[in-house]
Amino acid sequence: PDGTLAVAQQLQDIYGSERIVLKPRAKKLGLGTAYIHGMQYATGNFIIIMDADLSHHPKFIPQFIQRQKSRNFDVVSGTRYAGDGGVNGWDLKRKVISRGANFVTQTLLRPGASDLTGSFRLYKKQVLETLVKACTSKGYVFQMEMIIRARQRGFSIGEVPISFVDRVYGESKLGGNEIVQFVKGLLYLFATT
Amino acid sequence: MTKLTEWLTVLTVLISIWWALYMEMILPQWGRNHPMTVLSLPVVGVALFGLYSVGVIAYRVATFNDCEEAAQELQSQIVEAQADLKKKGFKAK
Numbered sequence: 001p002d003g004t005l006a007v008a009q010q011l012q013d014i015y016g017s018e019r020i021v022l023k024p025r026a027k028k029l030g031l032g033t034a035y036i037h038g039m040q041y042a043t044g045n046f047i048i049i050m051d052a053d054l055s056h057h058p059k060f061i062p063q064f065i066q067r068q069k070s071r072n073f074d075v076v077s078g079t080r081y082a083g084d085g086g087v088n089g090w091d092l093k094r095k096v097i098s099r100g101a102n103f104v105t106q107t108l109l110r111p112g113a114s115d116l117t118g119s120f121r122l123y124k125k126q127v128l129e130t131l132v133k134a135c136t137s138k139g140y141v142f143q144m145e146m147i148i149r150a151r152q153r154g155f156s157i158g159e160v161p162i163s164f165v166d167r168v169y170g171e172s173k174l175g176g177n178e179i180v181q182f183v184k185g186l187l188y189l190f191a192t193t
Numbered sequence: 194m195t196k197l198t199e200w201l202t203v204l205t206v207l208i209s210i211w212w213a214l215y216m217e218m219i220l221p222q223w224g225r226n227h228p229m230t231v232l233s234l235p236v237v238g239v240a241l242f243g244l245y246s247v248g249v250i251a252y253r254v255a256t257f258n259d260c261e262e263a264a265q266e267l268q269s270q271i272v273e274a275q276a277d278l279k280k281k282g283f284k285a286k
Binding site for chain 1: 195196197200246249250253254257258259260261263264267271278281282283284
């Protein structure tokens, strides 16, 4: 709906359809099902998930791969909170909310990963399949749940510090509704895992 | 055990210890000599945890890396990419 499909088709014409595979869906159906849909057409043994609005930079991909190889991690998670990781374009209020929410999450869930709501990750294909089937949440909470479920099943999780350049294009959203959903999701995970 | 039951277990243990202290079942001499301390322990505990939390969050906000160079690098790469794509026939709207 936002016109990116047309752009992607042009890119496909330029770079070839062996390199860019497009599988559009009828309408906006949510992130979890998008992962499932995309996985059907993925031919490799590993899947990298990332945002396409330039907040996640492909230059980190080699680092993800290296990290995965170093100890054969099942999941490699990009973190904005550890090492050289960081963010650009956030004001003080946003930073406080982000760190505060992460602190509460760490205290309540002790997940063993520093950045639970990030969505720049590398998964082994089998692991991604297993986890997506096990998750029931949406939005930010879905990303958190993926890591928590990975922990539950004893999957190994590595980390790569990443820089997150917020919303060069498009609008960033962190309204009251997102916060409510986040708290609900957090309590759900707290009480059930 | 879920995280919730873990927390409830730990809290129950802590409250039991405090209750035993209060009822003079453990350390009765000390308890009798410092009644106000015993009563204030739970409050102090919560307050200390609160202070710790605020401190940690404040520290993390202050040390939150602000990736200026990454943003600038990205901007110049966008310009580069737009020029490159235009050469290859990409038509922006």
